[in-house]
Amino acid sequence: MSRTTLDLWVGFFVAIGIAALLFLALKVGSFSGVQMEQTYQLQAKFDNIGGLKVKGPVKSAGVVVGRVTDIRFDPDTYEAVVVLAIDSRFTFPKDTFASIYTSGLLGDQYVGLEPGGDERKLAAGDTVFKTQSAVVLEKLVSQFLFNKAAEGQDQK
């Protein structure tokens, strides 16, 4: 086979390889972390974080505004300390409420931020004081059963 046809075929091969990689990069995958180059850190203390994981999303009004970067246990207060990296384009008031929600019925857990009305803003390194723990399904079920049992006794 002559040199030029060989080059043509190898060029074609490499070109469709690159096209496939572009397809995987743009259509199939996403570059997470690229749009959040600059972040600042906030802390939040929860009684119970449920199934929250490091790298989980932080959402406000349903939009991803940051990521969970670290989860520690505080041995003094017996609380979970969750470190949040928030996109530095966004600032939140001092009295922002942080809660742990579940996306869908059995989906991943994420931290939801609900801004309050305070004029002062949270700065890097600040702690969010108003938090609400994750809903633990077993607790809900046992509460429900307990209430049902109590109702049954009242009727007697």
Next chain:
Amino acid sequence: MLNPVNLLRQLGSRMVEGIWRLGYATRFFGAVLLNSGAALRRYPLTLREIYFSGVLSLIIIMVSGLFVGLVLGLQGYEILQRYGSAEQLGTMVALSLLRELGPVVAALLFASRAGSAITAEIGLMKATEQLKAMDMMAVDPVARVVVPRFWGGVIAMPILATLFSAMGIFGGWLIGVVAIGVDDGSFWSQMQASVEFGHDVWNGLVKSFVFGAAVALIAVFEGYDSEPTAEGVSRAITRTVVTSALAILALDFVLTSFMFRGTS
């Protein structure tokens, strides 16, 4: 006669031979790397090998990728719709292809399609004493014959695995969206939400690169080390396919346990 001493002796000699071959293969790999610089400067030789092991494997890789994707689409839908989450089909197809099936199946196909051809070619060259003739003319057969084939395989393999994954995702889309009727938008958006380029696509590429190097090395080594007879060459080809398959699967386990250890 079944003589325990004889059995033990055979076992021992097998093991010693295996270790000897491993050492020889390592030394051979060193020689290949040492000669790479000189051989890559004569890149038309490598280009020719990319053509033979890459371009000629295109059809089989793309068709198999398509069919694997079609099957993943069918089976994935069957299971996911039981839990009412058929929109996750895209995620399932893409992740299983990018992380495991793409690199592994493409490498297995590559070993049987291109690896066996490389071994046969080098083995026949040895049997017909072409390698010796080159040596006589002061042309190093490792630099002239082995190194271009090795690098041709190493370069072709990631491209083939990428194409395999892309065709597989296309196949999953064909079955899921076009044939069954999963929503097109949620198929792609769910996929994009959970496939991360730096983690899933990139690790798949690294895997296929490692597999390509392993298969190419085994193929050229078996060819170069084959007995210069018709039977010896045929045995070398069998060994190439068997050893490559085992090496790919074992390496895949090792790489997976490094790359995807319980996080996310």
